[in-house]
Amino acid sequence: MNGTPTAAAGSPTALVELAGVGKRYGNVTALEGVSLAVRPGEVVCVLGDNGAGKSTLIKIVSGLHRHDDGVFRIDGEEVRLTSPREALDRGIATVYQDLAVVPLMPVWRNFFLGSEPVTGRGPLRRLDTAAMRRTTREALLRMGIDLRDVDQPIGTLSGGERQSVAIARAVHFGARVIVLDEPTAALGVKQAGVVLRYVAAARDQGLGVVLVTHNPHHAHLVGDRFVLLRRGSMAGSHAREEIVLDELTRQMAGGSDLDRLGHELARIRPSEPDRKAP
């Protein structure tokens, strides 16, 4: 985007950068010392078990909550977001798991809901339906989604397709960074594949993607960098070439914790070979 290259690496400025960010709710520390950077055309996966602080991180990046410690930069500029609207205006769009779609409305009406283009003036001011249909079809095609009929109710699409329309919508309305909250959690293997394909399509269009998930298999398919969270703090940050899937899975599941669990279960059922022994 406005890519002022940093002197050191020559890589573009991070669209979103967190440095040592923390968040407290009263006495409870929800997040501590988290750092990550998302550059254009990069997928950063945030991995963690339930309660690891993933949703707190999303809330900070999407402008729902303000961080207490550390630095949050957008395009290199330090910010404190006060509302989701402000995040949107700065190009950060969040696609939540429980998607913001109206099932009985056609795809094209959903696509433009809240930002409908109008044409004509006075009492003849009306929705530009032709442009809405055309733009929806084009925006979806650009993401590789080929809906023959954008007039069908969005509820008739599969979960993966709906998720993909939401991503295409975010891209169309000027998002430069998309934050995806567990996009594959409720989906079957095939549908998850569909969504991951569109994540890759968004990346190939030069967007930054923050993919929040607890599924290391899905993350490893598209991720450029993996940030591991455990109990509110960073448990690791690895570039794609530094880590293999097995290691990622092991670390995410709690590393030595899992080894101990393996031993424990092996004792209960001695016939089972101890597969996870280091």
Next chain:
Amino acid sequence: MTATPAALAEDAAERGPVARRLPARPELGAVVGAAAVLVFFALAADGFLRPAGLGTVLYAASTIGIMAVPVALLMIGGEFDLSAGVMVTSSALVSSMFSYQMTANTWVGVAVSLPVTLAIGFFNGWTLTRTRLPSFIITLGTFLMLTGLNLGLTKLIGGTVSTRAIGDMEGFDSARAVFASDITVGGFQLRITIVWWLALVAAATWILLRTRAGNWIFATGGNAEAARAVGVPVDRVRIGLYTGVALAAWISGQHLLFSYDVVQSGEGVGNELIYIAAAVIGGCLLTGGYGSAAGAAVGALIFGMTSKGIVYAQWDPSWFKFFLGAMLLLATLLNAWIRKRAEASS
């Protein structure tokens, strides 16, 4: 790394395209029902198909339809209005009594009645958005209060349960021309309410399908949280819809006043359910997010045909309500069946 077009085309083919869209029209069930009722009474009742007969049917349909259309919009927006029936009477009473008591031109009463009626609608919507109580409860409350007010105030001011005749007052004739006259179109004598009705259907259809507000109405009824999340002013939509019902109640009330000259203060109770039934027969979902203004108009037409058809067939009019109830059940089942098929073929 985009999706392979072949795989996607395959997916789309499985979904089945245009064939599903036609049966998915909300008013289809009502149109089929209306055709059946028309054929039935054309065979069973002499004079039903003559111009005079059809004129009477259309008049009956229009008096219900004027209210059924905004009620349908409200239901698409996900809410109910049980006060719509007595609100019509309130509007007529305000208009009549104001003119009579102030010895003013009847148009003054008509003008005063408008903001008063709109305020009742606004009150419904505002209370709903503020308290987040179910609209059933809030408008049941307004319904009961208005029923009491209509009777109580009329007796208090005039001494009787009906208003005084205002037929000899200034402006009555011109107001009657607007709200309750006959017009001749190509040799047919038609009541002017039919014009009001069709104009409202056209306006409501335009709003629903061609304006941002229409998109917001569908979204508010279909998934209010999602609508709010993308910036739709959900509360304003709801208040606007209730005010729309009030606007139609004003038109309807003025018709009531200028066609009969006097207003019975106990009238209107029960009509709210007829408006809702017409909207539901016309394909509106009780849960919101789906329906059409044209469907509600067809629903009102079914009501008009049934009520007058029974008279033309010289049956006991007591059967009217029974027929309507049966019609409501049948239409709703038919609509549900159509929708299920539409969704199953996806």
